[in-house]
Amino acid sequence: MLKALTTVSEMLARNLDVLTQQPLLVCGLLEDNLPTMLADAGPAPRIFTTDYSYYQWQKNQGIKDIEFGTQPHSQAASAILLLMPKAKAEAEYLLAACLPLLAEGALVFMAGDNKGGVKSAPKLLAPYCDQVVKLDSARRASLYQAQLTRPAAPFNMTQWQKGYSIAQEQLQICTLPGVFSAGHLDSGSQLLLENLASLSGRVLDFGCGAGVIGASLLKRQPELTLECIDINALALEATRLTLANNQLANQAKVYASDGLSQVTGTFNHIVANPPFHAGLKTFYHTTEALLNTAKDYLTPGGSLTLVANAFLPYPELIEKSFGHCETLAINGKFKVYHATRR
Ligand SMILES: C[S@@+](CC[C@H](N)C(=O)[O-])C[C@H]1O[C@@H](n2cnc3c(N)ncnc32)[C@H](O)[C@@H]1O
Structure with a gap:
């Protein structure tokens, strides 16, 4: 700040x-x-x-x-x-x-x-x-x-709500002005969703935006205990609306958090398409802090999976924190990284 x-x-x-x-x-x-x-x-x-x-x-x-x-x-x-x-x-x-x-x-x-x-x-x-x-x-x-x-x-x-559907996930997404992925599923988020293994237990959707990732996870596995966090009030509201649109509202906790600041306890999995822009400047601080501290918020055997622009130097940071980093998928622009707390 x-x-x-x-x-x-x-x-x-x-x-x-x-x-x-x-x-x-x-x-x-x-x-x-x-x-x-x-x-x-x-x-x-x-x-x-x-x-x-x-x-x-x-x-x-x-x-x-x-x-x-x-x-x-x-x-x-x-x-x-x-x-x-x-x-x-x-x-x-x-x-x-x-x-x-x-x-x-x-x-x-x-x-x-x-x-x-x-x-x-x-x-x-x-x-x-x-x-x-x-x-x-x-x-x-x-x-x-x-x-x-x-x-x-x-x-x-309600006049400000817009929406679109994601056929492959059978989801109706609700968005609000300024919220990420306003008119369509982001190709990074899509790559992440295509490469996520089946998850279990307590899961964190970090930087939930319009709730695309969290809602997809719950749709696939309603038994998950999901928490969705974002720094932006309109994103949190869009996530709540997306979950409600898909009859998933009672299955997730949605709350404001700057990075992991408001999160308590440990998770079995953290999933993210983390931010890399803030204001008019390119800004990596939030994601770097996530990569450095995520391990402390995971149960032993718990995992972090994230998608990021391929040029960003995240594998080194993940390796430094977790001791290893696996690349699950690559497309022209994005890579999906995965690491497990050993
Ligand atoms: C790239 S978007 C991804 C949104 C959504 N997960 C998706 O895949 O469409 C990143 C999100 O991180 C949120 N964000 C930015 N800085 C944050 C911070 N310090 N703590 C939590 N969330 C943050 C943004 O508001 C935005 O919704």
């Missing part, structure tokens, strides 16, 4: 007089100590995040008014600052979820990295605001301001 201010927050620092005229509801791509900067300059902001690691970090920093989930609580807000998230669909979702909390005439701010899609702010705000002005632009970041002229309709989560 970044401790120093991002370039976006550095630009926002030049606009604190406008931003702190009212308490802000801040949401979107939160990565730094922006909430403290805002609180030092004016009324403490209310923070809404879908990122469990940011939520935990800010809680530990003493930030009290912070919510983690798929949508903010229904309490009214005076103004909103949306930090442009990775995906445009996620920005649309966050606006739809947050803007119903504002009264007509309230201020709406959008900020972000120019390379991260913030330039689409006028288009994203067009359904709600007549005029969108660019307030500032510096160091590849921009800040837009608008006034809510058309009050937003009450938020309805």
